[in-house]
Amino acid sequence: MKLQKLAFIALFTAFTGVYAQQVKKVDKMPVFVGCEQFKTNDEVKKCFNATFNQAIANEIEFFSNIADYLHIGDTSSKLRFKIDKDGNFGDINVDGANPIFNSFVWSSIVLIQNKLNQLDAKIQPGLDQKAIPMDVFMTIPVRYDSEYDETIYSSFPAYERVLFTIDFEDEIIEIRLNKDNVIRTIGINKNDRNFYLGKYNNLFELATVEPYATKINESFTSGNTLITKGKLDGKEYIIQMKNFFSNKPDDKVLIEVIREENDTWAEYYSYKTKEEFNQSKFATLTYR
Structure with missing residues (x-):
């Protein structure tokens, strides 16, 4: 399997909202942890560029694990956020063509903030x-470069693909x-x-609405996400993904195909x- 790459260029725009018809000028930029x-x-x-970009890359490296399943080629997003007066991230906004990639970029900021909180570490505010x-508001273009031939994605054999399924x-x-x-x-x-x-627009938006929020949280906790069920050759199969929502680089994403019979797994396939x-026959069960 070819590797994919994530590319980051940080562009700092130092401005704040307008107060009394004046724009405050940043005299000292925010200092990221490790750059003191x-x-x-x-x-x-x-230092902020190098350290923060690496932190982002570590968090959304997981994206490459599912990009080929979804037939996502090269894509990019523009990440905007502020470092507030207390040294916390705020006003996060991600704008890009692919909602799944936008979701991972968005979540990377949340995860970085959570790790800083756990370490009791603070960004020094501007x-x-x-x-x-x-x-202080900042903008960072985030680009995902796929090493797969772009024709793989343009020739995808269906208009839609099932990302995951909530079963009631x-x-x-x-x-x-x-x-x-x-x-x-x-x-x-x-x-x-x-x-x-x-x-x-993205998975984060979906995860704020019930019943999706509860079900996504259950998938995150269990590590198992139902993709879909379907019949092939007269037999019904369950397709699920392990660690789809984990967003942890150490968690390996697997697609499992299971056929149950007499309360046992009569057939089991695992795709790393x-x-x-x-390329398997089961992929067609996810096409719509």
Whole structure:
């Protein structure tokens, strides 16, 4: 399996909201954890770039584990956030063409903040000309470079693919990603009637709405996410992904295909790469 790369370039825009028709000027840039020894703004920015970019890369390296399953090629997002007066991240905004990649970029900031909190470590906030802490806004383009041939994605054999499925007693809800990079939720009742429920810009937005929030949290806790169920050659199979929502580099993502019979696994297949799964006969069960 070829490796994918994540590329980051940090561009610092030092400004705050308008107060009394004036824009405060940053006299000292925020200092990221580990950069305290540097004094000049140029040194601080250079260290911030290197340290923060590596922290981002560590968090969203996981994205490459599912990009080939979803047939995601090269993509990019623009990450905007502020370092507030207390040295915390805030006003996070991610703008990009692919909602799944946007979700991982967004979550990377949340995870970095959580780790800083656990370590009781603080980013030193930016200071104005009176050495008073101030909000500083920053912009970072984040680019994902796939080493797969782009034709793999343009020739994908279906308009939509099931990302994961929420299984209820009377119906299921499929979360799908289509070729236009739109996340759509589709309800399917016992009579196989499909009905459109809504669309979302990213997984973070989806995870704030019930019943998705509870089910995503359950998948995160258990490590198992139902992708879909379907029949091949008259037999019904369950397709699930392990560690889809973990976002931890050490957790290996696996796609498992299971056929149950007499309460046992009559058939079991495990795919360590999504490229391998996509070449299997079971991949067609995820097409819509």
